[in-house]
Amino acid sequence: MGFNRSLLRFAGIASFSLLLAACSSKQVQEPDLPEHAYYEKAQQAFAENLPATAVKNLQDLDSRYPFGEFSTRAELDLIYAQYESGDYISAHSTAERFIKNHPDHDAIDYAYYMRALSTYTGSESLLQRYLDSDPSKTDSQELQKAFREMGDFLQRYPNSKYAPDGKARMIFLRNTIARHELQVARYYLKRxxxxxxxxxxxxxxxxxxxxxxxxxxxxxxxxxxxxxxxxxxxxxxxxxxxxxxxxxxxxxxxxxxxxxxxxxxxxxxxxxxxxxxxxx
Known part of the structure; x- marks a missing residue:
């Protein structure tokens, strides 16, 4: 019996500690500036072509005013800022989070488009971006993922203002993936x-x-x-x-x-x- 009481006491202490840790992890950081100031600083960073600085200010806004007046706009801007700073994985993740949290937002088509665009751009290697090599010669899994995501965007929002660009990119992706498949096929014929x-x-x-x-x-x-x-x-x-x-x-x-x-x-x-x- 004494052993059981000790075990229960330990379990209670552990549960209380976990509860405290969970509560502390959700605490909102104390604001150093008014909400609009963070947003204005982010817009100024965009104007000065400093997307990484914009990312920081938008993340500061989100952590200090998660339910504020500018929070939703800041989420959308953060997708673009992360994309422009070359952090395509984070841009994709932020876009997916926005889609999940704001499925009825007026700009939801933009989130779907940027999700696909982040995968599309991120799939390009350094050689493809800077040496103009043929992307069909690389692994096509990410290109296929971009093709699926862009197709999902166009199916949902065919009249979006981003649809023409999405269609053009899908044509490129389709031809690139097909060339890649043929390159692999030729390899198998050789072997x-x-x-x-x-x-x-x-x-x-x-x-x-x-x-x-x-x-x-x-x-x-x-x-x-x-x-x-x-x-x-x-x-x-x-x-x-x-x-x-x-x-x-x-x-x-x-x-x-x-x-x-x-x-x-x-x-x-x-x-x-x-x-x-x-x-x-």
Whole structure:
């Protein structure tokens, strides 16, 4: 019994300590300036092209006046300030928080747009931003996420003033992702893994049918089916290629398919032989 009483006393003390910690973590910081002063300082930082300074002032406003007159406007401005300062992860997080907390706000379309734009811009590597390299040569997961988020924005708010820019970015993303899929498909063809190449080529045709990569995707599927000795399916895709791209460089004068060239170093890997060409 004494042990149980001690255990209960310890549990009570621990619960009280946790309660105190929780209360203290939610305490609002004492304001050093009036609410409008923080907001005006943030706007001045924007005017002087100092987004990082604007971030600090807006965060100070939010921590000191979380339910104040300027709090909602400050949240929206904070998304932009974080984006302009290059902190795309924080901008994305702030946009998502605004969407959750203010689903009926007049500027909710802006929050959805900035959420997608933050992912879009953040997916670009330093080389892509400063050396103008091809983003289709990098991992496409973040680009696909940006594509989904921008599509979500356009589906919800097709008449938003940000919609034209969103549509233009979706076209770029669609073509970039499709090029990336084809680059991976070509790699698999080089490694003599036609099933993997086929999946990538088919993904472009199925998911990005209006991209600029469909013609080459058809060529990859034809090559892959031929390599898999599935000649009927190869001929079916060849007919699609002929009907839609009669002047394709993948067709000779007689309309026959020109096999895709493979580099001389395209040696199969160990896993190719182990899996009978199903994996690489």
């Amino acid at each position: 003599k893994a036609p099933l993997s190449a086929l999946r990538r080529g088919q993904a472009v045709i199925d998911h990005y049918p209006t991209s600029t990569s469909v013609e080459e995707a058809l060529a990859i599927t034809i090559q892959s089916y031929n390599d898999l000795n599935l000649t009927d399916l190869a001929q079916l895709n060849l007919s699609v290629l002929k009907n839609n791209y009669p002047n394709s460089p993948h067709l000779n004068k007689e309309g026959n398919f020109i096999p895709l060239p493979l580099p001389s170093d395209a040696n199969p890997s160990f896993w190719y032989w182990v899996s009978f060409g199903l994996s690489d």
